[in-house]
Amino acid sequence: MSDRQVTYDDVVAARELLADVALRTPLVHSHVLSAAIGGPVHLKCENLQRSGSFKVRGAYVRIAGLTEEERARGVVAASAGNHAQGVALGSGLVGTSSTVYMPHGAPLPKVAATNSYGARVVFSGDTVDTALASAVEHAERTGAVFIHPFDHPDVIAGQGTIGLEILEQLPETGTIVVSLGGGGLAAGVALAVKSLRPGVRIIAVQAERAAAYPASLARGEPVTVPPATTMADGIAVGRPGELPFELIHYLVDSVLTVSESEISQALLLCLERAKQVVEPAGVAGVAAILAHPHVFEPPVVAVLSGGNIDPLLLSKILRRGLAAAGRYLTLRVPLSDRPGELAGLLAELAGLGANVLDIAHERIGVHLGEAEVQLQLETKGPAHSDEVLGSLRQDGYRVICD
Template identity: 45%
Template sequence: MNVTYDDIVNAQKVQDDVIRKTSLVFSDTFSQLTGSKVYLKNEFEQKTGSFKLRGAYYKIKNLTEDEKNKGVVAASAGNHAQGIALASAMEKINCTIVMPKNASPAKIAATKGYGANVVLEGKNYDESWIKAQEIAKTTGAEIIHAFDDPQIIAAQGVIGLEIMEQLPDVDEIYVPIGGGGLAAGILIAIKTKNPNVKVIGVQSKSFPSMKNSIDSGKLETVDGGFTVADGISVKTPGKQTFEIIKNMIDEIVLIDDEEIIKAMFLLMERSKVVVEPAGAAGLAYLISKKPSSGKKVVPILCGGNVDMYLLGQIVAKGLTTMGRMMKIFILLKDKPGALKEVVDELASLSANIVEVLHDRLSSNVHAGTTGVTLSLETENQKHTDQIIQHLKEKNIDFKILV
């Protein structure tokens, strides 16, 4: 079944009054950082914190009464799970979600909170998907794919219609790509309305499955490494999404975790919003590469569900990436006043000491000495460089740990 522009328009009508039309906000901060005129499409504003609710609701709304009576089943590690769970609750039908055993406890709790029966199976999405298929076969429940489904694709494409209504003269749109459902729907909507608008897909360097597939002209599977952007860590793209994207996409680009972390950090600090790693991918590329000087660009912030433990790491790593946090190790004589001398030097340069760790027991710490690890908050990279130079001039023997 081919997805058409009319399918997307129909999905928009069904979404009206149920799914939020998310805001498109001009960002002066990110415009200055990138050289573009940046408008943020805030899909994290959806009730479940992700665009996935659009496809889930439209798919479930279109089930027959017989299909609804049999319930639905899906596999997901997070956003699709919550979208299906909430949409099922809205339609008052039974819902089973298979999630990997290592899925975030917060996402498991949220999915259960929407009323879903959660089954933990497998180490990753692929293994959970196999279990979901088994459940569907045994129970007769309707299985709902996360991205490779015509109605899912059409519903995600409504985001493209909204962007064209909110910013008719947009030049470029940056879309995170995992399996490709979001990008495929947006491409059909945007290219039908105005084929001159560029649509750029953004993938993690660890999971370039769609880019590799486009480059080779056939579906490719990647082994995949580690990435914080689990929302776009898909090993094999969808068959339907691949066919749409290969014929319509202008370009697919890659980013790494450090660039994503920097974008997430800046979104929190400057825009006061929390966006998950996959959701920050498009903006991350704009910040790091600055590809579109003077153009009106829209990065889609497609989700805001972040594990709180990860969020703490993002803040710490973001400060380090921005040159605003450093950790040094100093070996001092174990006598009164030795540490004070170092602290006074740091204070003279307005470095804020946020943590001090003493170590007298490690094998690299000799008797009569103490190892001190200092975590320092600085203003920026220039300030960090000044501190390093000052410590060297004072002949303070130190090692930079981070």
């Protein structure tokens, strides 16, 4: 962390530096979210940014500010993926080498993209915090310049340029909602926006499984929370940054948390209704709007902070989102082990309009003369799911919901 403080003038300077590097991402109106809160909601699509997330803004500003001697030593960073890509891209643009430490299990598309931008990827530990410690050790050992993902004035200033864009694109903005991990994005946006429009509310959102900020704000200083697994790996940071914490403490109006189920529903909504592919960490703000619609004063802007998601993970999350929305049923039905029983069950489901996505017919491990059918069904919503279950039970089937 640098001892230098970050100012509004730093954000303005960062914007000039990023003029030919970062895209001015679009602001897209969301009809479904607007209906949920009773006022306009817009999505700031940083998932469409170069390298797939907002991270390139802060990473480039930091790297571009290095001296020639520092550039010659190369840079090192740690990330679950988005900061890694931002550092790799930024390093290539200014002509310096980069090494990036990533936790084991980092999404493969993020690893591949980081490699494609020219960085050397090294795996270390199972969390971002472990990778961060390895990157710091590498910097001390080799002399490479450590590019912190959130705890540096240049990084915060770069992320703050998003706030300037939002106010230009929607001057009447009432609330801005951002994802919160280490705090660079929330701190930068809050600094930029509050400097120009103090009345705009800034709400930051963490995954409840990795929420260090509520405890830290209650204590009045950064505290470390035990690492936990969350689908929102991009904001799974165990300890707030010192500099972001100070800015968030004074400038952010509220910090909310969202569950895994709420994140998956938000991701599904972005894909189906907004036609935006967003990673779990990037939809935390949307998840909060869906979970707490009356908290947000419109017009609202939710920052979709990144879109780098493994397709395999996406398919799993979408199924979870469908289940949470009452559109996906997993159930078991014991049947007599006689010809025609399975066909009869499937015919009934077809008549009820339930789409069978997967089926397994199990004889081993059940009572003699019985079989068990395991089904995954797609339905039209909660009411339809209840109708399917009710009709099956009314017709004598013993239905076990998983």
